[in-house]
Amino acid sequence: MSVANERGERLSELRQKYGREPLPPRAEGTADTPREAQPKFRGLDSGHRACQGCGEALAARLVMESAGPDVMIANATGCLEVFTTPWPQSAWRVPWVHSLFENAAAVASGMEAAMKAKGRNTKVLAFGGDGGTYDIGFQALSGMLERYHNILYVCYDNEAYMNTGIQRSSSTPHSATTTTSPAGKERMGKRHLKKDLLSIIAAHHIPYSASASVAFPADLQRKVRYAMGIDGPTFLVVHSPCPLGWRHASALTIEVARRAVECGLFPLVEVERGAVTNVMPIRNVRPVTDYLELQGRFAHLMKGGDARAEEERAHLQALADYNIGVFGLKGEGEDPVDTGGIAAVGRSGRPAGRV
């Protein structure tokens, strides 16, 4: 059989298997496409069952690309666990364990202790949503930080219990509607504030904690790489829009996440040993309504002629203004829209706070 025939058979076999033409082999001397130039290691592979526009899936992929292959993961119960591992399939290319909703930090602690006992350097990561981190898994997380385990804990914050169908968590923003904080004649959505988790984490005086957003992938990956290099507990909360729960078009995930940062409601900050060491500056601060208007969960705030809506909008604006003031977000520096510039900073691997 000739080589050409052999190749032809292989191609038709692949066509049958995948239902499409495989890419032709690249001619020698041609450069990588931008996609091909992406990091080669994909700890979380494609083909999982996340919704279109899922911010969490995107964030987890970005985290895994930067975390590298020699890692193992403890994953809390939630969307990420469900959509990546419907038995007998798994989208994970690294050792991964899911135990329960509220114990990812403790399971990770055990894995890390095991690695210490074995004398191995495999880095342990713990993943949880805001429910598993801000709420039910909070105690285990605090214990893990206090005991100073060498673990990177990543919280994918989509601001409600999405896996059970959009119920409020302590991370749900003030006045957002969820199925357990609906808006009605007597209520304007959630009555309480979003928990300031990062300050509580920082109060453990761990080496590094930070907030990041899927709208700024280079910044997110730089923070992951920095945290990976630290021998001790580190924490990252990633703002991850949920089109289903936030009720925005799935194509708008990045835009929604970007506006959250640009209005000041989700500040991107880095905290080392309890002190803020870096923030992402906002050159052109947007009004919070730019962020709210894209999402159905805030639709009740955008109705004209409703004094209560006006009051809540003012309340949210005040929260954003507070963040901008307290973290000094407004000022000189790179524009957060300019992801190219941020990427250039991140790729060099320079540590956070020393840009």
Add this chain to the structure above:
Amino acid sequence: MLEALEGSQAIARAVALCRPDVVAAYPITPQTHIVENLSRLVAEGDMHTEFVSVESEFSAASVVLGAAAAGVRAYTATASQGVLLMAEVLFNIAGMRIPLVMTVANRAVSAPLSIWNDHSDSMAVRDSGWIQLHCADNQEAVDTTIQAFRIAQETELPVMVCMDGFVLTHTMEPIALPEQKEVDNWLPPFEFSRRLDPDDPKSLGTLVAPDFFAEVRHSHHGAMLKALDVIAAVDRDWEGLTGRACGGLLEVSGPAEAKIGILAMGSTLGTIAMGMEHRGPDVASARLIKLRAFRPFPAEALRAACDGLDHLIVIDRAISPGLGGVVGTEVAAVLADVPGAPRIHNHAMGLGGRDIPETVYTDLVAAIADPDAPAFSIFDADLQKLAPEDR
């Protein structure tokens, strides 16, 4: 060589002999002395382990889960409220079939608050899928602890070693501890076939839809039944090494011709045996059945042990309110289809640490003669302490 050791201290020494890589525990009476002794062994350099002093029993169970999943030998201990706080993790550990060893210093469960011994705690997680072994004395507790590490490894199931709180944990007894070399030779290095390994990545604890769930349970049930042989074989093997056995699945003693049998778990049986020895001349002797393996339940062995009995007294150290004794109910179920099976007299006693005196033997045997006796009673409840409508 025999050493005078407190039960908890002996357990800590036995655990240290098994060289666990990770120990995680949270203090709770009456388990506290076990973690204190382990901490001391670590502090003095007599034990090399990653001791994770967690913030709750929930995390203790989660930490050892993670450690064993990552491929190392792990150990924890708890009691009472701690068992209940762990409950969700215990089911999870068993469902994932993770080999672990845990000591339960059996204690009552609140309310009312009681720090004293009964079996309500381990009974509450009876259906979690853990192997549950009960110890009659501290030597058995030491031997069973070491055996448990091997059973866990061979079956890839978690093993709960139950010992009566205070009655055993806080009692000094002469204990024979094996040499480190003996344990090293007897207990193979830890292996877990599905361990988390970056060189061969696996996903553990995935979501299972209805199309696979029943098969997972079937497999787990089968593994528990297969563990019966492993428990018996490991005990025989241990006897070969040390000359001491713990009774395998269950142990029968007393006169073979006895028509009355008494079945109990844990330290109660020692009291019963003493009571039989010191009984009056008119009191019948009894066949004593020490149930060591409660899960998996040794149905075959139990049927054989009850052969020829007219009466079987089953002592429970916990109750299922609205039903009666748990062990009694299970024994009745196992003997239900046996022709000529003994009549079962089920009594709970020693709840919340109520002292069980030797004289209970004579009282139990005497109670058989009462044709009006209820199928189940709390034998030592003093009804005069209750309001008339509660008696």
